[in-house]
Amino acid sequence: MTATIQAPAPTTTPARGVETLTMAQALNRALRDSMAQDESVLVFGEDVGPLGGVFRITDGLTAEFGDQRCFDTPLAEAGIMGFAVGLAMNGMRPVVEMQFDAFAYPAFEQVVSHVAKLRNRTRGALSAPIVIRIPYAGGIGGVEHHCDSSEAYYAHTPGLHVVSPSTPADAYALLRAAIASPDPVVFLEPKKLYWAKGQVELDAPAGEIGTARVVREGTDATLIAYGPSVPTALEAAEVAATEGRSLQVVDVRSIVPFDDETVCAAVRSTGRAVVIAEASGFTSVASEIAARVTERCFHHLAAPVRRVTGFDIPFPPPKLEHFQLPSVDRILDTVDELNWEDA
Amino acid sequence: MTATIQAPAPTTTPARGVETLTMAQALNRALRDSMAQDESVLVFGEDVGPLGGVFRITDGLTAEFGDQRCFDTPLAEAGIMGFAVGLAMNGMRPVVEMQFDAFAYPAFEQVVSHVAKLRNRTRGALSAPIVIRIPYAGGIGGVEHHCDSSEAYYAHTPGLHVVSPSTPADAYALLRAAIASPDPVVFLEPKKLYWAKGQVELDAPAGEIGTARVVREGTDATLIAYGPSVPTALEAAEVAATEGRSLQVVDVRSIVPFDDETVCAAVRSTGRAVVIAEASGFTSVASEIAARVTERCFHHLAAPVRRVTGFDIPFPPPKLEHFQLPSVDRILDTVDELNWEDA
């Protein structure tokens, strides 16, 4: 069985075909379409109302749906999260925005002790279908506390889904699926990709949570990435191709649930793998991927699964962040170390 | 170089030889000895004063050192942690108690954004030599929110040391080293081992942070464990021995910094390894250990490094917790799967 959660078929929204959108626009469209379709969807947080969010993801929602559906709250993240839990207990589908990754930490107790556990504690009598949107990770020259990659904290917490899109199309489809999900979803939006453009199929069949995708075919080794690292992985594969090495790229998309089938099939097909993620490497999602891929593909591996991750340091200041971010060169250096002499 | 942090030689405390103590008593002794030695050591939190803590780890400290050195605070964990940061900024060495693992979550922002980062942000001008003591993990039949294994959250956060003792002797030595450390230490006290007895060398050379220890020699496979899982691992090795299989056991002790040298040497000596930890397995410290041991020992491995961990579920209620805890049987089952046919 695969853990896919279908968004309800978009019955009220007419077909609109394919448009070229930035990821920010795609997310905004997903919110609008979900709000139009389901009255119980509420969008709230800090500055998401008239301002439209500091990244403008909620632009126009208050104007379109009124300030009962999209509104600003007092400045308190635990408050926002606990309030969302109560709204969800009473029939609403809250979509909350944490303004930046590190500013979700005040809500940590609410997320871990309540959002993640409500269904389980009550054997399904109550649930918390909350989407926690977090502008996430670095690459935009942000000052301290504005560039954390916090996925490990959520991925380690049973009861949460954790996803991160790398394209506008996935951003749209995954956010719609997240809002439709009966369970809480931590939705990590790579800040540096907000302005990246791509084609978005707005009347596509509903997106899914729980599936990875091979985004570039290749035969020599597999790069496994998600969110902000996918474009970097693709770029590395492009460069490697010019050097005669064929790298496959898998976009994980859904960290929880993890798509072992797709990822492991990919790794088995090449026998070598590098996991790429921006977060500090120690006890990270990259560690998990390396560990589980190894457990499942050991006898197909010509080399240990390697990780290219952020270092185990606080996120650096703007002028130094390029040292921290996985780079094409660092990825290719690591690929070079995958025991090719045995090949 | 090895990352060992020495506690200052105990000059003011006379030699007292070896005593048999429970882990709770050993921790209490470590607090007392550190407080006696260094006036700047302050112990505070919820119910740590006259009551002596709900587990009695701080028993008698207020009576002995006065209520300026060991005291109760208002009931607010972010408050306790932020207050500790300020005290540390101004020359004190706070040792705070979070009453139970899940009740440290309200302090998460203070821990991640301040405790862990203060030295780095200020290039060493300020630092946060705080010890965060957390009664930790399950096995005592506690109700919800009282049995979380939260080490992954801290281990993933650069700037924190994370340790967990498995014996009274290590509890004493590690806590003394933690208090003497110039950096913050998350000190995880396995609740179920509080009443376990052992010999404690009170005038031993100061304990160290950053070293693992082989606690049982063995030749067929290596069990890697820490904190509450070490006794289980030892028991499994005992049983295995009666079945003719020689299992080596490594007590990690210090999760951050991790002692790659000792752990990898052990794994290379046997060629097979199982990591054991109570926390849910996904994106856990066990994942990290499996990933890094594999990276470093790949060509010595006869089988993939396997993990025996808690499931990816909220910690179960008392009557069901035995399903969640790594058991001797589950460990031995996993050992059985380490490709012995190839041996």
Place this chain on the structure above:
Amino acid sequence: MHRGIDSLLPSEEPVQHLGADGRLTPLGESAKPDDEALLEGYAALVAARRLNDQAYALVRQGRLAVYPSSHGQEACQVAASLVLGRQDWLFPTYRDSAAVVARGVDPVEVLVLLKGDWHAGYDPREHQVAPQATPLATQLLHAVGVAHAATLRGEDTVVMALCGDGATSEGDFHEALNFAAVFKSPVVFFVQNNEYAISVPLARQSVAPSLAHKGIGYGIPGERVDGNDLAALLSVLGDAVTRARDGEGPQLVEAHTYRMQAHTNADDATRYRNDADVQAWVHRDPLTRVETYLRGRGLLDDAKAADLAEAAEVVAARVRDGLNTDVEPDHRKLFDHVYARRTPQLEEQAALVADELSRETATEDAR
């Protein structure tokens, strides 16, 4: 836009209608307590006390791991529930089992948490009672969310949100009161100030004139009431509920009461308070004063009292039976409610346990 400052500040002394001697105070005289309501309340008090005693006994017998008793606080417990209507919600803590039972939840289901079979033992939707909260003050925010959802749908639901004196120090208390005030949510924040947070006395928790004085900082009216006086509680909480239902927004009510027993049976209260302090509260017992009053008014006699005791005993017996019944631990439910559907990983993990169990059974059968 806010009310005048005076209307946000509590009265100088806790509101009292029935004195410790069971006589009406001057305020009580003018308030004219409703006989019916007091009699109903008294029955609930008797049941609540019996529940506390029974649960305590079950701990000693090892049938419950632990029990945080509300002995001495039963008037607060009973009033918190009795002032609510069917459409309302109650948000209790670990100490509020008696309030949950007073709202109609089966006490055996309530005690499941402490028995250890599961976390929440009752279906929160049935009586609109949230699961009992352990992480302090977190539930206050949920209460505001539930209330706001009702407001958005135009329902006249009121939410009664309980917490202790210690919990008022948590950040979530602050954020909940502020959210409720800003969204004008129909929530009654009801603080049972029992003078202790485990071992920590109120004086180390707050140096405010009273906890009810916290209301004005949010623009919320604060009131304080004698927490051992059922008549005053019914009146003050009842008014708060009415005002909230009428769209006047949240209210903060602090009840002055006392935790007569240790925090739980696992606690040793002799380490931090004198028996004399506890004794001083015995004559303020919330049951005695209502009983005295009702007997004085001829609304209660020995026969009626015996009936009530018997009714309470029936429930106690059912609790004993329920708690003495062992439930077979079923590992499957560990994996069934983490998500609406098991993930592939949870399927694998559940299968592992099932496999272990079937092998165990096979081994046992083979013996």
Place this chain on the structure above:
Amino acid sequence: MHRGIDSLLPSEEPVQHLGADGRLTPLGESAKPDDEALLEGYAALVAARRLNDQAYALVRQGRLAVYPSSHGQEACQVAASLVLGRQDWLFPTYRDSAAVVARGVDPVEVLVLLKGDWHAGYDPREHQVAPQATPLATQLLHAVGVAHAATLRGEDTVVMALCGDGATSEGDFHEALNFAAVFKSPVVFFVQNNEYAISVPLARQSVAPSLAHKGIGYGIPGERVDGNDLAALLSVLGDAVTRARDGEGPQLVEAHTYRMQAHTNADDATRYRNDADVQAWVHRDPLTRVETYLRGRGLLDDAKAADLAEAAEVVAARVRDGLNTDVEPDHRKLFDHVYARRTPQLEEQAALVADELSRETATEDAR
């Protein structure tokens, strides 16, 4: 034990000594502002305004990524620092660069954070100024800890802890005020209520009579003051510092002021407020009124004003130079201060970067 309730509540209107017209109010008349202090303060105001303008210009020139300006709030900035002694501590936020500079910290070092070379650009110990805090309200707790350490050692340090109106909604604000009250810590909590938290107006942040009314809920005296009136600020904050130093514990001061510019240059304030609202505050400018007053008293003339402007210009020039100097990014410092000593893992990681760089250099040299 607490003070009378009235002494904990703020005055009905914000304290004002100098009206917007630069004349003394009746209260100001009786308070008799100190000429010296006002003149010193005015010099600091001129410097603060110049710093704000310069930093804003540097953003447009791309030398600073972002700048949260305190334009319009300079009286608060200056007063917060000037009332402190050498032994005191200042806890500023991201918006309080001008306060930090008024305390003596090198403005070029202050702007390092926003230039992006490092996080905290100055050594906090040198002038006892904490690093500027970004995670809202978190620093208030640190302030209490620093104050309590001083109390334990018998030092007469006072801590000035700054935050904005929005930050008062955070749980940490609540916990900090309560800790300070319970431990009677010498902290002045100084809230600059500039009516906005980014786009969110005060009315959506709080419906309390005023933010200063939050004090009583902790047993802390709350006061409010015209935040564009340097004379009143020096008086109210100065008294608060004195009382704290005298062992009377923490104080809460709310200044009513206005954020004249957008939240930062990255913000677009036209989305949520009218220019007319902003214009209404122009005539309340904190500089003009002090200038008018000082000129009226003959303490300031054109020559003196020119001197002050020139002094401010010298600093501005130094800021420009400092910000125009590029610092070579040094990867080693990324690994040097995570812990007192690098862990083995950090040694490995630093070596990896060093190796990458040396190979890059080799490649470049080879070209």
